[in-house]
Amino acid sequence: MNSLSRHRLFWPFLTLALLLAANAIFNPGFWQLQWRDGHLYGNVIDILNRAAPLALVALGMTLVIATRGIDISVGAVVAIAAAVAALMIGGELVVKNGVQTQVSRFPMGLAIVAALAVAALCGLWNGLLVAKVGMQPIIATLILMVAGRGVAQLLTGGQIITVYYAPFFFLGNGFLLGLPFAVFIAAAVWGVLHLLMTRTALGLFIQSIGINPAAARVAGLHERLITVCVYVFCGFAAGVAGLVISSNVKSADGNNAGMLMELDAILAVTLGGTALTGGRFSLAGSVLGALIIQTLTSTIYSIGVPPEINMVVKAAVVFVVMLLQSAEFRAALRGLVVRPAAGGAP
Amino acid sequence: MRRIDPRFVPLLGTIAVFALTAGYGSAAYAGFFSAQVFLNLLIDNAFLCIVGVGMTFVILSGGIDLSVGSVIALTTMVSAALVEQRHWSAAEAIPLVLAIGTAFGALMGWLIQRFRLQPFIVTLAGMFLARGLCYLISIDSISITDPTYTAISQARIDVPGTGASITIGAIIALVTLAIGIWLAHATEFGRTVYAIGGSEASAVLMGLPVPSTTVLVYTFSGFCSALAGVVFTFYMLSGYGLHAVGMELDAIAAVVIGGTLLSGGVGFVAGTLFGVLILGIIQTLIAFDGSLSSWWTRIVIGALLFVFCLLQRAFEARRR
Numbered sequence: 058m059n060s061l062s063r064h065r066l067f068w069p070f071l072t073l074a075l076l077l078a079a080n081a082i083f084n085p086g087f088w089q090l091q092w093r094d095g096h097l098y099g100n101v102i103d104i105l106n107r108a109a110p111l112a113l114v115a116l117g118m119t120l121v122i123a124t125r126g127i128d129i130s131v132g133a134v135v136a137i138a139a140a141v142a143a144l145m146i147g148g149e150l151v152v153k154n155g156v157q158t159q160v161s162r163f164p165m166g167l168a169i170v171a172a173l174a175v176a177a178l179c180g181l182w183n184g185l186l187v188a189k190v191g192m193q194p195i196i197a198t199l200i201l202m203v204a205g206r207g208v209a210q211l212l213t214g215g216q217i218i219t220v221y222y223a224p225f226f227f228l229g230n231g232f233l234l235g236l237p238f239a240v241f242i243a244a245a246v247w248g249v250l251h252l253l254m255t256r257t258a259l260g261l262f263i264q265s266i267g268i269n270p271a272a273a274r275v276a277g278l279h280e281r282l283i284t285v286c287v288y289v290f291c292g293f294a295a296g297v298a299g300l301v302i303s304s305n306v307k308s309a310d311g312n313n314a315g316m317l318m319e320l321d322a323i324l325a326v327t328l329g330g331t332a333l334t335g336g337r338f339s340l341a342g343s344v345l346g347a348l349i350i351q352t353l354t355s356t357i358y359s360i361g362v363p364p365e366i367n368m369v370v371k372a373a374v375v376f377v378v379m380l381l382q383s384a385e386f387r388a389a390l391r392g393l394v395v396r397p398a399a400g401g402a403p
Numbered sequence: 404m405r406r407i408d409p410r411f412v413p414l415l416g417t418i419a420v421f422a423l424t425a426g427y428g429s430a431a432y433a434g435f436f437s438a439q440v441f442l443n444l445l446i447d448n449a450f451l452c453i454v455g456v457g458m459t460f461v462i463l464s465g466g467i468d469l470s471v472g473s474v475i476a477l478t479t480m481v482s483a484a485l486v487e488q489r490h491w492s493a494a495e496a497i498p499l500v501l502a503i504g505t506a507f508g509a510l511m512g513w514l515i516q517r518f519r520l521q522p523f524i525v526t527l528a529g530m531f532l533a534r535g536l537c538y539l540i541s542i543d544s545i546s547i548t549d550p551t552y553t554a555i556s557q558a559r560i561d562v563p564g565t566g567a568s569i570t571i572g573a574i575i576a577l578v579t580l581a582i583g584i585w586l587a588h589a590t591e592f593g594r595t596v597y598a599i600g601g602s603e604a605s606a607v608l609m610g611l612p613v614p615s616t617t618v619l620v621y622t623f624s625g626f627c628s629a630l631a632g633v634v635f636t637f638y639m640l641s642g643y644g645l646h647a648v649g650m651e652l653d654a655i656a657a658v659v660i661g662g663t664l665l666s667g668g669v670g671f672v673a674g675t676l677f678g679v680l681i682l683g684i685i686q687t688l689i690a691f692d693g694s695l696s697s698w699w700t701r702i703v704i705g706a707l708l709f710v711f712c713l714l715q716r717a718f719e720a721r722r723r
Contacts, residue, residue, distance in 0.1 A: 192716060193665050193666065196659065196708075199656070207699065215696065365539075369535030375528035376514075379520050
């Protein structure tokens with residue numbers, strides 16, 4: 058099992074390593090780390106920090122995809138969670154006894170819990186539509202993707218809501234032990250999931266649902282309950298990502314927050330070696346996938362190519378990865394390589 | 404005979420919803436019930452109707468095409484660049500962009516068919532690629548001042564007996580719709596599409612040309628997207644990489660609201676027209692109301708999608 062997982066992570070690892078190497082060549086200062094104001098600075102740290110929200114969303118997406126589902130509403134959920142948090146925290150500068158302090162509208166803890174609860178509710182809605190009503194996952198989550206964006210715009214009134222409350226900024230900008238705090242959030246979520254998937258039977262259950270839902274049900278699994286839980290977790294993870302993003306930009310933008318994030322997350326999951334047909338999945342692979350996407354974005358920025366080209370590169374990466382994952386394509390390639398030899402010996 | 408009847412239930416439901424919405428609008432707002440308001444639905448959503456026809460075939464075959472919005476953007480961009488910067492004439496530019504869109508769809512269809520790739524991920528990559536190519540041409544919007552384009556854009560054709568007029572884009576949409584209906588119900592291609600959507604394995608066993616039809620379905624969708632892009636260019640008179648963002652979702656929503664099952668094999672091209680008209684009339688209602696903000700459109704469309712999907716599920720369950 059161990060050697061198998063190592064084998065599966067080989068390609069994402071290689072892609073990331075090649076990208077990092079290319080960066081080091083184009084930009085000699087790429088690996089330089091500086092210790093300033095008690096924390097690390099550098100390109101790599103920046104990539105880690107920026108990849109954290111995508112990694113969070115990709116982790117939730119991995120489990121959904123493992124059950125043969127897909128969740129294209131995560132971008133909208135990111136926007137909703139960010140809007141709820143920003144609205145509840147708000148924040149204003151109050152002068153108290155001659156000292157300027159920032160006061161939030163509601164306690165920050167309450168705001169965070171509320172935002173995450175709303176995100177989890179969004180996931181519950183998706184999960185119920187998929188598992189109870191029996192809609193196709195893509196269409197069930199399409200509903201929330203369309204309506205959710207509208208809800209986020211309604212919450213923010215179509216404006217960008219700025220937050221004036223310093224403690225909230227720690228989530229997306231703070232540092233712990235010299236590293237960005239967002240990285241710890243993503244690592245913690247990954248760690249908990251990893252334990253759940255490897256130390257309990259849950260990982261096996263999710264895989265078996267993805268491979269054959271009917272057989273899983275016959276084998277006595279609470280197939281529907283597990284599916285609902287997976288969607289709830291996906292919504293929750295998107296909510297956490299929304300908090301990190303809004304904290305990082307110190308505002309919530311109902312129109313654009315999390316835009317196209319569902320596609321990046323699906324891309325990260327595919328890059329990480331999880332097939333969209335469900336079944337076997339790799340959490341670490343998805344995190345690697347998120348890192349690959351962020352490294353790619355940072356590389357394109359640092360080479361000085363217009364960032365819009367990013368999309369062409371991304372498209373090329375998706376095409377290559379999906380072709381490599383296709384058994385038919387590998388067979389065709391093998392045919393090309395083997396044919397001359399076979400033709401030589403009748 | 405009893406088996407024919409339930410096929411039309413979703414389509415009739417869609418038409419009923421449209422009629423009810425239109426009736427409500429006419430009763431609630433003065434000036435709503437006029438031929439021009441209804442023709443405007445078609446004029447303002449002509450491109451959506453055209454992509455919807457292509458999308459209907461894709462969904463009928465059990466697939467999905469996420470690239471349509473960005474192919475529209477690419478078409479507007481290439482047209483604008485050719486006409487404005489290279490000084491091509493419209494008669495040269497339009498066939499070329501149609502060919503580009505068709506080739507784009509054919510390539511995606513070939514990848515999906517030949518390598519057994521998932522339509523979702525292939526067309527997703529196509530979506531990135533087409534949008535990215537737009538930005539390779541230009542990051543900014545290019546406005547079109549070419550006399551042919553502006554003339555077509557402003558042309559109005561009077562509809563006899565109503566006092567209202569219609570644009571060339573809307574006529575193209577209606578012609579595309581008619582061709583779509585003919586393709587779906589009167590040709591071997593159409594019957595094969597329905598068969599593939601019902602059960603691909605059975606279609607193969609029946610000896611139907613499944614591989615070529617699958618490629619053709621995406622080719623047709625690519626062509627429709629490019630044609631919609633041409634109509635969109637007439638409508639906006641500009642090329643821009645951010646044109647038609649999210650159009651694929653509107654198109655899918657229109658197809659689903661039009662009564663086509665996303666699992667494939669069941670539905671009507673004509674339903675898509677009503678799906679498009681329902682999306683349009685919601686926007687018109689919200690515009691007439693004036694007090695509701697535009698984001699209510701998205702929420703109402705989401706709610707409608709939800710209701711229609713629930714009905715589809717109930718319908719499927721009863722049929723089984």
